[in-house]
Amino acid sequence: MNKLFRTVPFVTALLATSALSILPSVSMAEGSAQFGLTQRLVDNQASLAPTGTGDPVYGIDANSASQFVDIVTSGEVINISLCGAINDDDIAVQIFNPSGTQVYTNSATSGNVLCTDPMTGPLTNPFRYTTATTGAHRIVLQNTSRSAYGDSYFERWDISVTADTGTNPNPAVAAGRLYGYSWNMNAPTFAETASTDANLYALVPGGRPNTNYIWQLDLTNMAGRGYNIIANAVGVNTPNSGFSTPLTGNSAVYKYPVYLGVPAVANPQPSLSPVITGARFIDNANEDNGISPGFTPGVQDSGNFEFTSDVAGTYALFVDVNQNNIFGDPGDVFLLGLATVGANTVPWNGRDPNDNILPVDTYNARVSVRLGEYHFVANDIETSGGGVDNGLTIFQSDLAGALSNTLIYWDDVTILGAGAGGTSNRPLGETSGTAAGRHTWGNFTTTGFGNERLIDTYVYGLSTIASVAVAITADDTNTLIGADGSISSTPYILRNGSVSVSVTDADLNTSPTVVEQIVVSLLNDATGETETVTLTETGVNTGVFSGTLPTTFGTTAGSSNSGNMIAQEGDTITATYEDYQTSTGSQQTRTSVTTVAFDTDGDNVFDPVDLDDDNDGIPDTTEPAGDLDGDGLVNSRDIDADGDGIPDNIEAQPEGNFRAPLGTDTDGDGLDDRYDATNGGVAISITNTDGTGLPDYVDTDADDDGVLDAIEGHDANLNGIADRTPANADTDGDGLDDAYDTVVAPASGNAIGSNADLQNADGDSNRDWRDTNDDNDTLSTFNEDTNNNGNRADDDDDGDLRPNYLESSTADADGDGTSDQADPNDADPCIPSAFGTGCTTDTDGDGTPDSVEGPTADSDGDGTPDYLESSITDTDGDGVNDQADPANNDPCIPSAFGNGCTTDTDGDGTPDSVEGPTADDDGDGTPNYLESSIADTDGDGTNDQADPANTDPCIPSAFGNGCTT
Structure with a gap:
C-alpha cells in the first residue's frame, strides 16, 4: 500500500451563492456525526506537508486542505469543536471571510470536546465566531501538537452554524452548510469496524443559469484507512477519464464542493438539455472526416471532433469500434472531457483505449454533451461494501433532500484488465436504487481491490447526443466521396x-x-x-x-x-x-x-394545406381573418363563424339555390367536390343580404332589420324569442355551439348539422333571417319597434305573444275582418269577435251565426239583439218567435190573439185568442172578439156575435123580440 498521492488542484470559481430566504433559528452542526466516529479528519498542515516518511499528501493548496462554511445571513455564528489525536493535543483555528481576509483565530491547549464524545448531544464549549458578511468562509484546522499524517488529525470534529452565540450546536443535524473540496481522512484500520456509511452531497453546476445538480454519494462499508474524497466532472485526468486506473501514472483533480448535508445554497436542477449543433469529425488538414494514422507519418494522422454547445458541461465521445451498434462497450473509443459554451474541439488520433490504431473502415460515432456530470474517484480506497452488491451508490437529491434513482456508471475493466477482478456496467449503466447499481469491491484488507487504484463511479443529468461518422483510411486521399x-x-x-x-x-x-x-x-x-x-x-x-x-x-x-x-x-x-x-x-x-x-374538419388534410379547413364550402382565403364570435376558433376553422347557430355553409349560399356538400374530395385539397371547380363543382356565390359590411355567414344580422339571426333563425313559434339558448360549450370543437349542433365532428354532414328552424313567417321567398319585412305588411321589420327600445319582440298590439313584426297589419289570415296584427288569434274568425266574417258562433242557437245576425240588429225592438233571441224559439208560446216577439214572456204581446193570451175584449168569456182576429160569425164586419156571444144589444134574442145588426131587433129576423115589423 503506497499512500503517496497528491490531489492536483483544479482552478475553478466557487459556486455562486443563490439568494436564500432566512433560515429557521436552529443549530446546524456537521462533522464526525455525519462522516462516522471512526473517520478522523486530517488537519491542514498534514494534508499539505506531513512530516512522516511515506505519508500521503492529499492537498497542495488552501482549498484542498481547508473546510468551508456557507453563511447565508450576516450575524450567524460559526462554532468549531475539536479533539486532536488525544484530549490533550493543542488545537488551533483560523477563519477567513469570503474576501480571503483572516477574521478569526483561536487556540487551546486541549480539545474543546472529548475525543470519546458520542456526538449525540449539544456541544457546549466550541470556538465561536460571529460573522459580519454572507458567503463562503474558509476554515483552517490545526492539531499543533503533531505534524505527521499518521497522528495529526482530529478524533472528533464538528463545524456548525447557529443563529446566535447563545445557541449550542447539535452535532446530529446536517444542515448543508459545511463542505470541503477534498475531505482528507484517516481511519484507524482497513477493517469493516473502521468503515463509513456516510452520505455526502456533491454540488455540481447545472449548466443553465442558476441551476445545480445535487448528487448524494451513499457510502456503505467504505474502508480505506487513509483516503480523500473529491468530486469532479471527468474522473481520472486524460487520457483515462471515465475509467478506473492504477494510481501510478494517473491522477484526479478536485472541482466541486462536497457537503455533509443537502447544500443550503443549491439552486433547482435545469429542465432544458444541451443543444448540440455542427457536430462532425474533421481531419487535421480540414478536408474530410477520414484520417490515416497507419499511413504516411505526420500526414492526416489525427483529426478533431468538433461541435457547438449552448451550455457548459462535459462531453463524451464514442466510436463504435466493433460496429455492433453499442456505443461505449469494451474496446470502443471513449473520450471524456469538459465542454464549453460555443465551439468545442476534441482531438483524436484514431486509436482505441489501449492505444491501438483502428482498422481501416468507416465507423459510427456519438457526441454527447452532459449536464451535472459527477465523478467520485475513490483514491486508494481498498473496500466499498466488501460483499455482493452492497457497496456505494449515487442518488439524485432535490432541494428538500428527497432522493430519486439515477443511472450510475463505472468501468473497472478496460484499463485495469478483466483479470484484475473488477466489474463494468458501461455503456448502459445500472439504476442506483437497485442491487446492481451498487459499486462494490474489496474485502476489508490492505490489499483490497481499491488498493493503489483510482476507482471511478459517476453519474450525469440531462444530456444530448449527436451522430458523427469517422473513417480510418488506407492512404492520405484528400477527399472522401x-x-x-x-x-x-x-x-x-x-x-x-x-x-x-x-x-x-x-x-x-x-x-x-x-x-x-x-x-x-x-x-x-x-x-x-x-x-x-x-x-x-x-x-x-x-x-x-x-x-x-x-x-x-x-x-x-x-x-x-x-x-x-x-x-x-x-x-x-x-x-x-x-x-x-x-x-x-x-x-x-x-x-x-x-x-x-389542426385538421379541423377531420378530412385527413391538415389545415396548412387544406383549402377549406372547416369544410363549410367557403375557401379559407375567402373567409375574413379573425374570430368574429370570440369562441377561440378563427373564422376559417369555425363552421358557424358568427355564432348565430346557422352553419356558414347555409348562410353563404343564396336563398332558393342551396347545394349541400357531397362529402367527397377527389383531389384531396380539402375543398368538397360540390364547390371545387377542379372537380366539376361550382364555387359558392357568397350571399350578402343587406349589401353592406360582411356577408351573411359572418353577419349577426344578415338582413339588417334589427333582429339578430340568432333569433330569426331559431323562432319556430314566432314569438320573437330564440327557441334555444346557447350552451356556451362546443364539445366537438367545430365552432357550432352544442345547443345547435346535431352532428359530432368530423362525421359526415357536420358542416350543415344544425337544428336551426330557419322559419319563414310570411312564406315569401326569403326566410326570416334574410327578410327585411318578415310579415310582408306595409312596415319593414326595422320600423316595427313602436316603443323605440330596440327590442322588437316586446311590441305586440294584440297581446298574442307574437310581436308586430311577425304579424301583418294588412293580412287577415282567418278572414274575420281583423288584421293579424290586431287579432289575438289569427286562425280563429271568432276572435277577437264572434261577429267576424266566417265566425260560426250562434249564441241563440237558431241556426243563424251571430256574424250574420250582426251585433246590433233587433227585429222586435225589445232591446235584445237578434243574435241573443232565437228565431226558432217561442218562449211564451204565443206563436211569435222570440226574435220577433218584443215580450217573450207575454203571450198577449205582440198580439192578444197569441196562443195562451186570456184577453177577452167582448167579455163574453171566450178569449180573443180563441175567437181569433178575423172570425165574424154574423158577417156584420165586426169580428167575433169584438162582439159578445152572450150580449144582445137590440134584445131581439140573438146575441151580438150572431146578430148582423146588433141595434135592429128585426135583424136577423122579423120575429125577433121587439121587432115592430
Missing part, C-alpha cells in the same frame, strides 16, 4: 401526435450484418426544447433508418431529451441530420420540418 443522404419527417402531425423520422444514407451502413442505429436531433423552433431520437436501421444492410418521437400538447417548453416533445399547434419541429460524406466530399446539414397543425 460518399453517398448523398437524406432526411424526411412527417410533414404535419396533430396535437399529441408522433413525428416519424427517416434517414437514408448508405454511408451509415457500416456493417452488413448488424442492424445499426443513428441519432438525430429534433428542435421545437418555437420553444427551444430539443429531443434526440434514435433511428434504427430497417434491416441489415439497408442504410435506411427510422424512428418516432411522441409529442404532448403544451404551451411551454418541456424538459429536453425527456423522450417526449411538448408542442402545440403552429409549432414547427426541425429534425436535423449531419451528412458527413456526400457525393462532393463535403459535409451537409440535412433538415426536415414537421408542423403541429
